[in-house]
Amino acid sequence: MQISAEISKGTRELLERYSRAHGVKKQFLIERALLHHIQALEELPANAIVPPRIVVSEGSGRKIADLLTKRQKPTRELVELMRGGD
16 A cells, blocks of 8 residues: 655655665655554553644743753652662
8 A cells, every 4th residue: 555645845855865874765754653552542641642742832842952051950759769769
């Protein structure tokens, strides 16, 4: 069966780059990706699926940018976790 679909230029470039770099035919890669995605949708709870794109408001985007640029001290829990503590 053949399927025709419009994809973005960026997605096409990623597909072609991956295909060339790994010596995998695009047809094989697309089929594997679809199977993997459908299996995940069927087997995982809905809240475990993270969409590839998340749209945020301008205000939320600014808050995210602020959090990413601020240097914050790690929490005690994070320090313990990174040192191998449970």
